[in-house]
Amino acid sequence: MMIYLLCLILFCIGLYGVLRKRNIVKIIVGLGIIEYSMNLFFVLLGYRTHGRSPIEARTENVLNMVDPLPQAVVLTSIVISLAVTALVISIAIRIYEYYGTFDITKIKRLKG
Amino acid sequence: MELYILLIFMIFGAIVAIEARDLLSSVIAVGAVGFALCLAFLVLKAPDLAITQLVVEILCLIILIRATINRDLPLAIEGRWFFNTVSTIVFVAVFLFFAYTALKELPAFGDPIMSVVKRYIEQGTTETGAVNLVSAVILDFRAYDTLGEATVLFASVIGIMAILRRKGRKKIEEKEDAS
Structure with missing residues (x-):
């Protein structure tokens, strides 16, 4: 319970960064922190106390495995988060080239 | 710990x-x-x-x-600094309250439900031949997830190339023809 709450606090720090900061790079960093906390939350949900890695042994019958399904889902999510970060950063680089700033309140004029 | x-x-x-x-x-x-x-x-x-x-x-x-x-x-703190901070903190506090209420319904830490994954653990090795159950899930039981992941990855690569490329070759040639 306590560890879920700590994970939620991490999420809220990322949310604060996304909502409050005016620099585009800070907003991207906040998005990254939200992604980290959600991945960690999924893996925490599948953890079993004194469990073992979900890998079968040849000689013995492993009974107390941790849940492999959240791990498989989070594996997909991590790779997609890399793609999202790369796309957002490329848009931010383009915005810096056009406007000369990362500040979102200065980006007002339309330019083709 | x-x-x-x-x-x-x-x-x-x-x-x-x-x-x-x-x-x-x-x-x-x-x-x-x-x-x-x-x-x-x-x-x-x-x-x-x-x-x-x-x-x-x-x-x-x-x-x-x-x-x-x-x-x-250029670090600029101006305008409605107080209003922005207070409204953000109120939003985060409301979110934290509702999320805390929802957390009580979850199973306790260290004691997962494991109802879907029971079949994977029992028959995963015999059905797929993979010793590692995570790779058995992502490459056999849920292979369409991995296909979708690869699709998203390539779509984002196409998007990055479209955003970051310089002026297209065809446009420059057209300009030279016009001049």
Whole structure:
């Protein structure tokens, strides 16, 4: 319970960064922190106390495995988060080239 | 116990990353959070995730440093500073309250439900031949998920190329013809 709450606090720090900061790079960093906390939350949900890695042994019958399904889902999510970060950063680089700033309140004029 | 230390370290790293004045130190702080997450995956018995997170974190760090290096940050605090901060904190507090209420319904930490995954654990090795159950799930039971992941990855690569490329060759040729 306590560890879920700590994970939620991490999420809220990322949310604060996304909502409050005016620099585009800070907003991207906040998005990254939200992604980290959600991945960690999924893996925490599948953890079993004194469990073992979900890998079968040849000689013995492993009974107390941790849940492999959240791990498989989070594996997909991590790779997609890399793609999202790369796309957002490329848009931010383009915005810096056009406007000369990362500040979102200065980006007002339309330019083709 | 290690998990609590790692999570508290991650929270401090996230605060530094959000509040640092310098963009480069902010990016490096978020890199520290990512490597702590990698260690947390190892503690949580997820070695595949730890390896993937390590590789992805290094790539993310390189991309972010490429975006921020040699760029200035004019720090401007003006306008409705008080209103913005108060409204953000109220929103986060409301979110935290409802999420805390929802957390009570979850199963306790260290005691997962494991109803879907029971069949995978019992028959995964005999049906797929994979010793590692995570790779059995992503490459056999849920292979369409992995196909969709690859589709998203290629779509994002196409998007990055469309955004970052210089002026197209055809346009330059047309201009030369016109002149």
